[in-house]
Amino acid sequence: MSSAFCRDPLFLHVFGDSELDLQARIYVTAFVSFMFDKSFLLHEEVWGLFENEDLQGAYVVENPHANKLQSIRGGLLLIGRLLPLCFRMPRQTLHLLNSYMRLTRSFAPKLPHHYLIMIGVQPGHQGKGVGKALLNHLLHTVNKDPNSQGVALDTENKENVTMYQKFGFVLNNETRLDDLPIYCMFYPSRMEK
Structure with a gap:
């Protein structure tokens, strides 16, 4: 899935150009792998579309009603995955990722909601409705x-703002991390019966 994020503005800002730089590619692959591991350990929702056995795209989302005991157990197991990542990446990169997370989460609504951590489509499947x-x-x-009042997300790609608005998301804040623009959005839930 790391190739789905090679042109993502956040990944370019934090890791560098993974299409041109082997070290950046290694960092992106390690980070995406960590994010999926984290999601499984913390019982976040991971959902993907496959064609035969080929993963076309996937998303990772935090649920508003995580089981506390599972989260604690998963958090302890996660430390075992986090430590190697800390030794593989430069301190500056980890600092940027941490700053980004703190900043974007500060603009998320205080009400119970899902949080779209990442959504990506493999380059060969982009533009096909995945x-x-x-x-x-x-x-x-x-x-x-019934436990969620919507979904929050952030994007650094201005073009994505219009696309998400077509799905009912509202732009609730624009901010920056260094010279990287960040657009924080929210989709209010429309309870289905």
Whole structure:
């Protein structure tokens, strides 16, 4: 899945150009792998679309009603995955990722909601409706969940803002990390019966 993020503005800002720089590619692969491991350990939702056994795209989303005991157990196991990542990446990179997370989470609504951590489509499948199918699945899930009042996300790509607005997301804040623009958005749940 790391190739799905090679042109992502955040990944370019934090890791460098993974299409041109082997070290940046190693960092991106390690980070994406860590994010998926984290999601499984913390019982976050990971959902993907496959064609035969080829992963076309996937998303990772935090649920608003995580089981506390599972989260604690997963958090302890996560330390075992986090330590190697800390030794593989420069301190500056880890600092940027941490700053980004703190900043974007500060703009998320205080009400119970899902948080779209990442959504990506493999380059060979882009423009074929995979991203739309992923997003529709997520919104359907959120709209059926009585414990969620919507889904928050952030994007650094200005073009994505218009696309997300077509799905019902509202731009609730624009901010920056260094020279990187960040657009924080929220989709209010529409409870389905």
